[in-house]
Amino acid sequence: MDCESGADTSTRKRKLCRLVVLSFALLCILQATLNISLRLAFYSSDTTTTPDCEAIIKNLTKQQDMRMNELARYIQQGWIYFNHSLYYVSSTKNTWNDSREDCLQRGADLVIINSREEQNFIREFKKRTWIGLTDAEKEQTWKWVDGTTPTISFWDTDEPNSYEGTDEDCGEIFFYTRENSWNDQPCDSKNVWICEKKM
Known part of the structure; x- marks a missing residue:
C-alpha cells in the first residue's frame, strides 16, 4: 500500500504545475522564434516573393499555429510535454x-x-506505473505495445522473473527510486498508468 503525506502530494503537484507552465512557455517562445525566422528568411532574401511562396509561408504558419493550439489543449487537460511526446x-x-x-481512447x-x-x-x-511492455504473446519475449522489441532496458536485478511461477506478463515501473526500475507483474494487478502520445 502506498502512503503519502499531504505535504509530499502538495510539493509534487507544485513541481508538476511548474513543469507544465515552463513547457508551455518554452513552446510559445519556440513558436514565436520560428514564425519570425521564417518570415525574415523568406521576405529578406527576395522582396518580390511569388504567390506560391507566400502561400507556402502562410500554410507553414497556419500548421504551426494548429500544432501549438493542439499542444496547449493537451496541456490544459493535464498532459505533460517532454522531448516530442505528451504524457x-x-x-x-x-x-x-x-x-x-x-490510453487508446485518448488517442495514445x-x-x-x-x-x-x-x-x-x-x-x-x-x-x-504500468508501461507499454508485455510478453503475453510469447513468454520471455518482451515487446512494446507497438510490436517492437526494447532497444534499451531498465530491468531491476533478477527481473523479469515470473516470481514463484506466477504469470507476470506485463511491465511496470516499480523501483522508481533507482534507474533500473522495471518489474514484471501479473497483468490483472492494478496500477496507475502512463499514456504517451507522439507529437
Missing part, C-alpha cells in the same frame, strides 16, 4: 489491459521508453 499520468489504478484501453498508448532520459523522466512521477 498523461492516470489518477486512478487499473489492470494493464484496461489501462491500455484508456501506454508509454514506450526508448532512452535513459525518458526512463528518468518517467521515474520522476514517483509512482508504481
Whole structure:
C-alpha cells in the first residue's frame, strides 16, 4: 500500500504545475522564434516573393499555429510535454489491459521508453506505473505495445522473473527510486498508468 503525506502530494503537484507552465512557455517562445525566422528568411532574401511562396509561408504558419493550439489543449487537460511526446499520468489504478484501453481512447498508448532520459523522466512521477511492455504473446519475449522489441532496458536485478511461477506478463515501473526500475507483474494487478502520445 502506498502512503503519502499531504505535504509530499502538495510539493509534487507544485513541481508538476511548474513543469507544465515552463513547457508551455518554452513552446510559445519556440513558436514565436520560428514564425519570425521564417518570415525574415523568406521576405529578406527576395522582396518580390511569388504567390506560391507566400502561400507556402502562410500554410507553414497556419500548421504551426494548429500544432501549438493542439499542444496547449493537451496541456490544459493535464498532459505533460517532454522531448516530442505528451504524457498523461492516470489518477486512478487499473489492470494493464484496461489501462491500455484508456490510453487508446485518448488517442495514445501506454508509454514506450526508448532512452535513459525518458526512463528518468518517467521515474520522476514517483509512482508504481504500468508501461507499454508485455510478453503475453510469447513468454520471455518482451515487446512494446507497438510490436517492437526494447532497444534499451531498465530491468531491476533478477527481473523479469515470473516470481514463484506466477504469470507476470506485463511491465511496470516499480523501483522508481533507482534507474533500473522495471518489474514484471501479473497483468490483472492494478496500477496507475502512463499514456504517451507522439507529437
